[in-house]
Amino acid sequence: MCISMRIKFVNSVLLITVAWVISVALAGPVDTALVDGPAEVDAELLNELERQIRSAKKWFSEQELTSRTDGRPNERIRRDPHDLLHHFGFTHAQSKQLAEAARALQNVSDVYRSVFSELSPEAKRQLCAAAGYDVTVDDCPPSTKYRTANGACNNLVNVNWGKAFSPLVRILPAAYADDSANPRLAKSGEPLPGARDVSRKLIEENDDVEDLPWTTIAMHFGQFLDHDIDHAALEKVNCSCETTPQCLPIPIPEDDPFFRQPCLRFARSVAIPDADCNTVPRQQVNQITSFIDLSQVYGSTFEEAMHMRDVVKGKGLLLAMDDPNNDVGKQLLPNDEEHTDCVFANPELKCGRAGDKRAAEQPGLTSIHTVLLRQHNRIAEKLAELNPDWDDETYYNEARKICNAMWQHVVYNEYLPPLMGSYNMAKHGLRVHSDTFMYGYDPYLNPGATNVFSAAAYRIGHSQVPTTLLKLDQDHSMMEHVSLSECFFNATHMDTSPGQEGLDAFIRGMVAQRMPKVDLIMTQHLTKHMFADPAGGEGLDLAALNIQRGRDHGIASYNDWRVECDLPRAASFDDLKDHMTDATIQKFRDAYDDVDDIDLFPALIGEETLPGQLIGPTLACLLGRQFHALKFGDRFWYENGLGDQAFTKAQLNEIKKATMARLFCDNLNSLPTIQPYVFREPDLGTVPASSTSSFYKYSRENDFPDANGEMPGFFNGRLPCSDTENIPLPSLAPWKEGYVDITDEGGQDPPFSLREAHGTWYGVPRQP
Template sequence: MPPVFLLAFRISVYGQLEILVYLDESETDFHSPKSVINVDDREFKLSRRDIMRVLDNSMRRVEEMRRKELRAVLLTKNPNPEGSEFIENMKIKMGFVSTMAADSLKNLMHQHRKTKKHKIAQYLHSLDLNHTVMGSECPYNYDPNKNDRTCRLDNPYREIDGFCNNLKYPYRGTSHYPAQRFIPADYGDGLNEPRRSIRGEELPNGRIISNSVLPSTTKDHSTVTNMMMVFGQLMDHEFALASSPTGFMFGKLKCCDPKNVVHPLCMNVNFPKNDKFFSQFRLTCMEMVRSLPAIDVDCRFGPRNQNNEVTSYIDASPIYGSTQEVGNRLRSFSMGELKIQQNPTNPRLKPLMPIANISNSMQCEIRSGPFKCFAAGDTRANENSLLIVIHTLFVREHNRIAQGLQIINPQWDDERLYQEARKIVGAEIQHICFKEFLPILIGQNNLKKFGLELKDTGYFIGYNPETDASVDHGFVTAAFRFGHSLINKDMFRITNQSSSMSTLSLKKDFFQPQHVYRDIPPEGMDPLLRGIFYQHAQNMDNHVVEDVRNHLFQLPHEKFGMDLMVLNIMRAREQGVPSYNEWREYCGLTRYRNWNDMKGHVILSAIDGMRAVYKNVNDVDIFVGGISEIILKNNGEKESDGILGPTFSCMIGNQFRNFRYGDRYWYENENSKFISHAFQPKQLQEIRKVRLSRVICDNSDSIDLISINVFIEPSFE
């Protein structure tokens, strides 16, 4: 009989995480199929002594990190913390234990015999901890007999954290749930280290790639307005936020400090000595902090994973939050409405979002004067004024709907009014996204290909509980960052239907909420809002404005910031996202054998830049390749009528298909054995009339002239 290996976590009386290992003492080695792998025709075994030593050392190291390196990101003061913050930190700690133990076991395998990285990952993932005591402690195993929460088919409203959207897999797509992978992870060592070249070498410096392939130039798009970028950023915040102690000047972890050079979360990027911009400030390093590790959703050892802090579903979480604690802080608990504040510059204008008592950004924390940052369902809402504006629109829309519902249904209490208004706003955002935003982004051909065309009448019957709506790593670290190419360096502010216009520099707008409070009295935020749908976005290509390549999150008194392109490149690498060529193969596109194969598919200047920095075409990062693609027509690859090339269109199409087919609360769904909360046919038809332009007209202060589709160039002929 094979030995039994049992692993469990518990909280000690001191509030510390402890690991418990139980082994059957009757055997010396593991002989079961789950603990033996054939490596180059040789059987490799791990002794129980090795396992015990690895787990013990990993646990000790995590406890040491908890007191030192991780002090800023993990709970340490309260021995009996409660709520979702504690649950999240437990998951982080378990993620570190899992990652470190796997890394130590990998080293043991290397001592035995040099083993290919995919073999290491395969072996460690075969150690199924669900068959141990760990199975009862796994945060993603749902036991209705032990769980405080119950999955209910008849619940008419989404849980705010996404719990039990999927009745079969209750934690799938919830906040603080690991992202999924359309393609297996590609870590440098198979488990944890950032992706390396196909020859095993370190990939090119991210800033050198940014300088060579993603230069700072401007060129307006011919038809697409700035709303594509603004709404796109709102949607990105809808379904993605990696767990990370934010770096640069505003985080607690300073990775460019020499004493932190070996910190397990540091991944700072060195600037080249001849960098034309940063060298003038004698800057040699850009802060970069790794995403926090997550325990695998199957509770197995294996490649490092990362949590998504927000719900994966399109559920208006930037407006309402992804945890009950955040949701409650945003509610007025009166008449179903969200909290608001009177505009301090002009009380006759419509209200604004409430003030944030606690901010995740030092820019907001150090702000003096009356114009504080706003509280929202997402911590990133104050990043720029245009994002604040779109948030404010939907907060006002919620309260407008709640007020209307109260008039029609005076017998409804606060909870019913809040939930019904939230349900309608979530449906509106889903409809706007699929009806107006996606057709421009990936085109009608891809909408049809991926099953994303909305119905004009009747219900959608495609819901499938086996479809995983969780976000994919490549989608969130690369493909849906397409909007960074559309960003303008200056934002239009237009008053009185184009009678006068001024501009606001983006590099002077990061975390500067005063531009929304007092934009142009007495018009409030309307000039900024009007500018969004009048101004053209930048062209969709490999060119990016300097405001995000050299000035990202720049402080008001500084002359430099971060490079967003470097962050994109390095974030994908540190999360083990495969290369551009691997994604093309996944999408059924031609794999490039050499640089010449790219011609006709990728912008020529981008090919030259890639050739200058990458040693091999197979090393190109997915963000770099995807953002540089040409929209192909009639040249051997499927025609696109969107603004993206085929690889990003494929990645986005697949993900949005999952969002629709894997969401039990999708607004078009009909009642079935899985669903008992569908809109009535007449209600659904009213939602189908919604356009973003209608939301703007209903919730702006004075805008009374607007094009029907605010995502494309307006025409009033």
């Protein structure tokens, strides 16, 4: 947004306030619907308000400039780690606009407080409306068949729930030292220990980690899924080692054995008004839709969605580029010409552009983005063959709807069970029903991404990142170990030339490489060298950034979250023995003075994992709540059988055949064989007589994994992609106009009368 546009925006917000004050000053009687307090308003107040308006305009204009603390232009070096972090924390223009609304609201509120007690709720909402903060029912499209690009109008009563550019949802109140914005203090009243100091004392850097029979595709998949649910915006400022309202630098201890700089520069997340347009305490924006809707592929605004589409061909396709190294190869993400810090060896192959700005962060993430792009275009092309009379918009919306449904199915049927375990899947109602619709949509359940999920809980995958990424050839033999620190925003590794194979080789590696356990061990490629250039140099400490981000977002202490998750409050460090080892507890003693000081993120990965799941109890609680809300609070959930958006029974049956293995089979250039369940390492040998090799059949008949984390009765040996009996190929025939659904008269099942009969589906508590 240019400066003149910003000033126009400021005027639109603040002139409303000026009008209020002038009307009060000239008309005399105070409109009690707008303000609370005495009626007298004098020239001094008007002068102060004008001063605040000038100050706000000046501040907004300054945000257009990135400068040193001395005011001189900042000459930045290419690929500075902090610059790359800003690419990862890309701030959308609309987030800046909401931040400006918050700043204007705060300035104006400060003036009002000198005369009135507070702006009324209605006055605040009018100011926010001037910033485009609210969507109303009148703004919703007449059709309820397809999702909107920004997620608005999913809930037809609370139309803003889950939409892009909404505040992250609070479960516990914001934990700030002053109930406003400053990071919480230790129980003693002193500042908490520095985040880098805590990271050094808690996080072990060890490449010889305990790994599990689950594959690293789960880690990459988790990052891709996270980018579908939440994306906080970072203040676009050139922070120094000075603490400001927008910067919260992480001090480097004098005895730090690695970092030589005085601090890790840290830009705070953009502050916006909350859902009621209050600016205190500080709230953070979610720039994307919170729904599991592939917004990272399609975009989270109408403008982004159109920017990703190929409307010329008239088949509802997404933009893609032909592979410059392979005349018959499948398409790639279009080049992101605006990505100035992308590394590439071939000028024809730059960092890829997707619906989310973080797509190029590392090859695993880019690979999954590319596969989902191909999947959409493959389905759109087939729909065009089945229904040649449809228009571009219908092809696009139907292909998007099908891809979303298959994506949701894979998330809940393949990814979540080993992470959460069978007990937690049942407790939170996360199981996929095998053969019918769901009638559990709850219009009173807010599906928004929670602040604790974004700033702490779903960062646990950072402890599952391996030191190297594997590239395997078509026979699943080793081609290359690629160092993680060489991969950040590096399109060179996506090279598809002979002998390289790009994403095909990486995906074959991801479904074979074992995944590290969730614990207090992280690779030094993340704790020392993240975004370093050259690779292996001084970069960032991701563990310290996570701890600081939790404080920036006002995330309550671990002890408070234990209580929220029905665990007993720990009165001392010894009370942590219920879910931590003695060695882990000693680390926390060394890092913190009091058990109430412990930050949430390190505690979550410090908890011992429970049998049959990959995470500890507090984390299972927080993730279970979020994924429950994302399922039952989504009107467009693929199993929901009521409404214009509902699939027919025949269509739903085909969607439930979707697996990640089939997604790879259909969208890679060369994948001769793959195991049916890619999230678990392939089995070797022959299939036992009592076992099945069809994950599709196994998952419909079993709660898995069992209490020991195993899948008895399932053999996960590699199979050819042509084996459609064990790796089913969903048919699109039920989407052909005039198709007669013979699976069910009318296409819908009768609703259930008793939820208790389906406990693993709706979340009826069950003992482990």
